[in-house]
Amino acid sequence: MARNRKQRRQQHGSAWHWKQTDSWYYTPPGTRKRVPLFDEDGERIRGKDNKEAAQLALARIKLSDELAPVSSPVSKEWTVAQVCEIYLADLTNTASPEWVTLCKSWLNDFCGYCGALAVSELKKKHLRTWLQRHKTWNNNTQRNVIACIKAAFNFCCKFDDLDENPVASYQKPAATARVTAFSPEEEEQIYAATNDAHALFLKCCILTGARPFSEMAIVTADHVVETPQGMFYLLKARTSDGRHGHKAAKKTGKDRRIMLCEEMETITRQQMLKAPKGSGIPLIRTKHGRQWKRCNGVQQFCEIKRKLELPDDRVTYTCRHTFAKRTLSGYYTGTPVNIEVLAGLMGNTPKVCWDHYAQWADDYNDPLWAALGKGKPKRAAG
Incomplete structure (x- = not known):
C-alpha cells in the first residue's frame, strides 16, 4: 500500500x-x-x-521566475466576492437546498454592498453597516446571516490559502425564543379558512411536531416504519445521493424518528393508498398534488393570517411549537412529559428544548411554586 x-x-x-x-x-x-x-x-x-x-x-x-524551483508566484489578492463564490460552490454539494438558497440570497446581497473590497480592506464596520440596512431582520435572522458570512471566510481559511477571517470576532446578537402556539380555537379557524390540502398539512405538523418543510413535506411511504408498538417516520441522516436527510443530520449525524399518534397513523394509511411505497410521491401534498415548498406554504399561510387577523408571531412553524406545548402539558393523553422526552420526540437536544419550552413544562415549574408555598397551578387547555 x-x-x-x-x-x-x-x-x-x-x-x-x-x-x-x-x-x-x-x-x-x-x-x-x-x-x-x-x-x-x-x-x-x-x-x-x-x-x-x-x-x-x-x-x-x-x-x-527564471525556472527558480523554490520561488512562488504572487497570487492576486482575495476579494470578498471570491470568498463567497468559493464557499457557495462547496455549500451546494453539502447543505440542504433550502439553506443553500438562503445563503445565496444573503451572500449575493452582501457582495452587492462590498464584494469588490479586498479581504484585507474588509472591516467589521462594513458588516455592521450592511446589517443595519436590513431593518426587517430580527435577531434570529441576523444570527444566521452573520454565521453564514463567518462560515464563508472560515472555509477559505481552512481549505484554501486565505490567511485570516476579518470578521471572526464579530459578535452575533442574542437569540430570541419563538414560543408562540396555536390555541384550539385558532387551530379550528385556520382549518376553516383554508383548503383541505393545506389544512391537512398543518394538522399533520401539529400532530407530529415535524419541521414543516424540511421534514413533513418530504415524507413518502418509503419513510414509514411499522412496529408492534406503533408507526413512525424514519428520515436517514444521509440520503442515497449523499445529502443530509433532515435538518439536524449535519449536526448530530443521527437518523430522525418521527413518532406517530393513533390519529396520525390513520391519516398515514389513508395517504399511502394514493402514494404507495416506491412511488416517491410525498404523503402530504398540495391541492395540485405537488410537494409542499417553503415559498407556497408561507404565502398561503400569510393569506390566512391576513384573513383571520392573527398576530404577527403566528407562522407555519408555530405548528411545531404547538406540538411541544400540548405534549408538555398532557393535552392529548392527560399525562405531561418532561423536557428530555420532548427532545426525543422533536429531534432536538434537551438544551434546545429547555431554552425554548421550559416555561410550558409543569414538571419543572410545579416544584418552584411549591417552594413558595403555593398550590399546583391549573393546566392550560391548549
Whole structure:
C-alpha cells in the first residue's frame, strides 16, 4: 500500500488537483504551501480535466521566475466576492437546498454592498453597516446571516490559502425564543379558512411536531416504519445521493424518528393508498398534488393570517411549537412529559428544548411554586 501511495504522489513543483475546491495548485519544492494556479485571464483553473491548462500555467510561472524551483508566484489578492463564490460552490454539494438558497440570497446581497473590497480592506464596520440596512431582520435572522458570512471566510481559511477571517470576532446578537402556539380555537379557524390540502398539512405538523418543510413535506411511504408498538417516520441522516436527510443530520449525524399518534397513523394509511411505497410521491401534498415548498406554504399561510387577523408571531412553524406545548402539558393523553422526552420526540437536544419550552413544562415549574408555598397551578387547555 505504501508503494502505491508513493507512486501516486506528485513531486513538489508539479501541478495537482484538489477535489475539495475543484482547483489546481502546485507546491514549491522545500515548502508545504499550496499555491493556486491561474489562467491567462487571472481566473483559477478548475476541473480535474484541465490538467494541461494547469501545467501550462505552471510553466509560465517557472519561466517568469527564471525556472527558480523554490520561488512562488504572487497570487492576486482575495476579494470578498471570491470568498463567497468559493464557499457557495462547496455549500451546494453539502447543505440542504433550502439553506443553500438562503445563503445565496444573503451572500449575493452582501457582495452587492462590498464584494469588490479586498479581504484585507474588509472591516467589521462594513458588516455592521450592511446589517443595519436590513431593518426587517430580527435577531434570529441576523444570527444566521452573520454565521453564514463567518462560515464563508472560515472555509477559505481552512481549505484554501486565505490567511485570516476579518470578521471572526464579530459578535452575533442574542437569540430570541419563538414560543408562540396555536390555541384550539385558532387551530379550528385556520382549518376553516383554508383548503383541505393545506389544512391537512398543518394538522399533520401539529400532530407530529415535524419541521414543516424540511421534514413533513418530504415524507413518502418509503419513510414509514411499522412496529408492534406503533408507526413512525424514519428520515436517514444521509440520503442515497449523499445529502443530509433532515435538518439536524449535519449536526448530530443521527437518523430522525418521527413518532406517530393513533390519529396520525390513520391519516398515514389513508395517504399511502394514493402514494404507495416506491412511488416517491410525498404523503402530504398540495391541492395540485405537488410537494409542499417553503415559498407556497408561507404565502398561503400569510393569506390566512391576513384573513383571520392573527398576530404577527403566528407562522407555519408555530405548528411545531404547538406540538411541544400540548405534549408538555398532557393535552392529548392527560399525562405531561418532561423536557428530555420532548427532545426525543422533536429531534432536538434537551438544551434546545429547555431554552425554548421550559416555561410550558409543569414538571419543572410545579416544584418552584411549591417552594413558595403555593398550590399546583391549573393546566392550560391548549
